[in-house]
Amino acid sequence: AGGDWPTLVNATSPLTLAVEPACGSIDASNFSEIIGQHRPDESAESGTRSLIDIGDDVLGPLWRLEIAGRRMERPLSPRSMSAVTLESETRSASPVPSREPEDEHVNVQVEALAATIEYDPPFYSGTMKVPPESFTLFYGHEKNAQRINLANADEDELVHLFDACDPATFGRNKENVFDETYRKARKMDTSNFQCAFDAERLGLVNIACGNLTFGESWLKIVKAELYKLNVYGPGSFFKPHKDTPRGKDMFGSLVVTFPTVHEGGELVLRHKEKEEVLNFAAWLREESEPCVAYAAFFSDVEHEVLEVKSGYRVTLTYNLYLEDGPEPDPRLPFPVRALVPRSEQQFGEMLVKLLDDPTFLPEGGTLGFDLEHQYPIETPRFEGWLSASKNRFTPLLRILKGNDAMVLRAFRHQSIQPFLMAVYDLDGVKMMFHDFLYIGRGIDSYHEDPFDVMVEYGAIIIDNKDAAIYWANLPEVEETVVWVTKPTNANQRLSTYAAFGNEVEQNHLYGDLCLIVRVGPPGNRQSSKRVDPKWGRGRI
């Protein structure tokens, strides 16, 4: 059978399930073959509902289930199928195992640590005075080159530039699409223009990026690669999106706006429920000398260009990369970071205080931090490539941003080595895993249950207190994570990250990750053995 699968709506008696088709009528013969004996339901309108007596040796295909108000949309393995029948037998019993009382003490301690982490803006913006010759732009196709001075261009010149550009596309679900309800603007590729403005040579890259903080950034140099020239006429806009990661070392974008007369076209940046509206047009109007306005932001910052009300808005966009710098000269003193995030000192001090406190995790334990930023994850080249031992997120430790890098540095300073994990929520059972997994990668949607695959490859069960009632054999918690900052997005399917970008890119996706830190008992915090899960309480 193809198309929509039926919905399982009720479990009436131990071995009877009621099933509703997602659309159309039920082909009853199909059910009896697959999961059990079909029996018409006299109480329901004909053709809409069926009862099925389940045999002992059921094999589940892909089902959409709704049991006791909970929806489950995933491949149903024999294990969860038997859980369904079992659940209806024991419905009155409490499905959640009894739990120890919350460990309030450790919660209070980690809350004090979390409170030292201050807001670290994921962008940096301003205006910058540049030499007059920087405003010259040559553009055009083949022999029809034109010249324009972007510091004093008139409307006709800007219309000509606008017309010379191509309509701008954007990436949606692995395709480059042209859709003027989403992005109404013009762009020009670097092969068709030459601008005297050079963000690197003018020092703008250093100014803008020096204020964004990274992991081990003193070992790195920032490279700005010119990406596009964008021209927005009256009525142009670009709806919210994140810039597509083009390579694992791309960490952000730089937008430079020229002082062409325009109104509107504000750049809106959003990250973690915070929003910032940058009105470049107004900033530039206030300057008495020719300036550009700029914003450098991390790639996982959602941004949008509001409608241009009048005039023409001209921008250059750059992709920002981290490149390895020269090896530090061992004879010189170890380089000092120019900029330390404000919270680094407070956090470091609180951390030392906690690690020295004999009442803090007296047997050791595992701390978890939700990362504030997303990072580009290289997508595997072929299906099913998973490893039980290799943590595919380790290379990302070098490019952590902002507070994520700050937390990593603080632990490393105490000789404690955090690592990265993705947290999954499978029907209320939370696990951490060292790789990404989605249908077509690791799991075969028809036969395999993601849970089974992840356990086989070494996923660690960290929480079961929200487990759905149909887990027959509730997996035991193997390691309790005390969350300093709680994960907000548990991963279900990686593919959802690819939805919108400014260009198609299939090799890297953004993923949500957590920094996990195993700390030893007082006096030996550096030992990182996994601790008995009865310690501490998970706080997802």
Ligand SMILES: O=C(O)CCC(=O)C(=O)O
């Ligand atoms: O032109 C701008 O201000 C931003 C353009 C942008 O977001 C992009 O090209 O991805």
Ligand SMILES: [Fe+2]
């Ligand atoms: Fe963008």
